[in-house]
Amino acid sequence: MIRTVVLLVALLAPGLVRAAEPYPSKPIEFVTQSSIGGGGDVMARQIIEATKDLIPQPMVVVNKPGAGGRNLENYVKDKKPDGHTLVVTTATSILWYYTGALTFSVNRDLEPIIRLQVEPNLVAVKGDSKWKTMEDLVADAKAGKVTFGGGPIGGPEHLFFHKLARDKGFKLNYVAYGGGGEAGTSLLGGNIDATFLQASESLDHVRSGGIRYLAVASARRVADIPELKDIPTLREQGIDFVFEHWRGIHAPAGVPAEVVEYLHARFKQGTERESWKKWLADTAQLGGYLNPSDFKAFTLEQDRLIEQVTTDAGLNKKKR
């Protein structure tokens, strides 16, 4: 009996000692679905750069692109929720759960740490087109005169135009591209008439007159960017759709609360630094700080919205 106890203690002791080790005790991995140089990848590298003197362990980016997010999930699912594995999440992390191959639910399987960025999505047409409002565009779409386009089926662009067509009662002509900005050249080249773009990737074209915005898919007008402050929201134009492109950091569910607090405090400090702010401004991006509980409330709200929109549109692939 005594021997068993001794043996048990001996077996558990290293575990106890390790549990007492202060976090972080080894390098921290940021796992992203972006390939190197992609949006989530670059953001992760920037936040690492902004906080590397605040966190005493090396931080590295691990890229797991492809297979509609399944590669990332396979990598993350066996990791311990000890805060040494973090996941770079985006707006599509929720969307592809319903319309694509993802099996991770952001709200069920991940724990929020911080939201870092949010970017408005805008309905864009060519600068020399005749449409000035969503109403003009919808009227011509009803006459079959508008070709819409954007990323793959089930992505944000397709979801929005699909919903628009259903609500307004027209037949959707949608040219799907594989991503990588092909839809942007297609709009500039006049092969598609309207698409859905993020502000950072299209502002320059608005300044040069190549592209015009008809509406912003945010809850209210975006006052922080001069070119956007007069762009009306979709809601103002009678279309109920809010979908912003946010990015943030999550950890696998079960991560200790003190680790969340530790990381949140330091990442927040990083976002208050000049270098981070300058980088956002130089690349036409907006900050979008949310603390863990607000971030949780936000993703829950997003989840409800996307579940409803995808179900209404017949694009919800989740089996109940």
Next chain:
Amino acid sequence: MDLFGAVVDGILRSLTPAGLLAVFVGVAWGIVAGALPGITASIGMALVLPFTFGADPDVALMLLAGVYVGAEYGGSIPAILIRAPGEPSNAPASLDGYAMHVRGETGRALGFSLVPGTIASVIGAVAMVTLLVPLSRLALAFGPPEFFALAIFGLSAVVGLSRRNLAKGIASAAFGLTLAMVGVDDLSGEDRFTFGIEGLVEGIQTVPVVIGMLAVSEVFAEIDRAHEPQASISTKVRTALPTLVEYVRCLPSTLLGTAIGIVVGVMPGAGATVASFLAYTESRRISKDGARYGEGVPDAVAAPEAANNAVVPTSMVPLLAFGIPGSTSAAIMMGALIMHGVRPGPQLLTGRPEIIYALFGGLLTASIAMYLLGRLFIRPWIYIVNVPKAYMITSILVLVVVGILGLELGVFEVYMVLVAGVVGFLMQRYGYNVVAAVLGLVLGPLVEQNLRRALVMSRGSADIFVERPIALALLLLAAASIAYPLIVDRVKRRRSP
């Protein structure tokens, strides 16, 4: 600042110690990465990107430009030596280049890749900086109908590729087109022909199929002829390089390849592989040795190798002009710029043009660096290959497997390479055309997706291909290129009963 001054400034920046170091390190790594089957140019660039964080944006660009330039040449080395194209875009060069190597003309084959590649790289860089605006308009002029027509034009080359047996050639291309359909369909979001196998969700990748069908199948063929005695060829013959006269003789096909590379490079989504295949099949029409393509003809190495090097600078045009990356490599360049707080777009030319000229300087210096490093290492490469076949074959298989694992896609791609190797071996044994199959696989997505996109645009009417002049012209060219060899053959047959 006038254009000339700006260009000189860009070149001078690439000649500073930091610039030169970045370019030479980039090119050297690019040649190695390119030469490893499985590590493509974009993976090679992605691997060095994190190291550019602390550097100035222009130095980061020069490093990446160096990697990209070096990789397009590096990929031709294993293509010629062991018939394993390091990049899919080196597949055409592996046909005649490897044939020359087998004949003992290894040095000549490598020379016909290096020198035309360097010439094309320089011309391409000059075209990028001087024709940025017209080339960017060309990128916009290519919509789905034009891409479809271009891909059909590329496919029409099958007829020329398979004169010996047209039916088997067409069957091979159709096989490649079918392989291209496997995986998630971007246009509907549905899985196709995946049979529930997770590894097939992303589709049948070009890299493992090209390496399997060309390199691994050759390994199996070597094993099959293991009992035949190995011809010994003197090192003197092996290391002989092409003479100046021979390079000049290849100039027309080099320039044709360069022109094709410049034009195709500009188009988002087409890329170096499409360009080099088009250059291979089109140069055949102007080459004196056109009838002997496949048997080891200098033109057949020079043209595609010029094309894939010319693609490098012009594939940056959509990125620099619109802020839209047209290829994976351009997307990595864009990532580097954004990481350094530079957002490429139409205002780059007016706001921060020095970035464009620094990139130009980097590309130009990288071309020279590629020539110097390539020239320096031609002989050592050849000595490496001069080992007995048994060791060679084993090393090739190891290299291929390690290279594929380097793609980080896991062991599934290794199985794919081996299966493709068996399929390629059997196809060649029974007279089918593996190159036509690879061509089908590369062009398949371009043909299918753009056909469907064009029909969405036109609400289902095929008139869109006739109404748009560029599409129509390309389709007529395709029809001519199908008809021409058939008519020539028939006329020849009638004359010689």
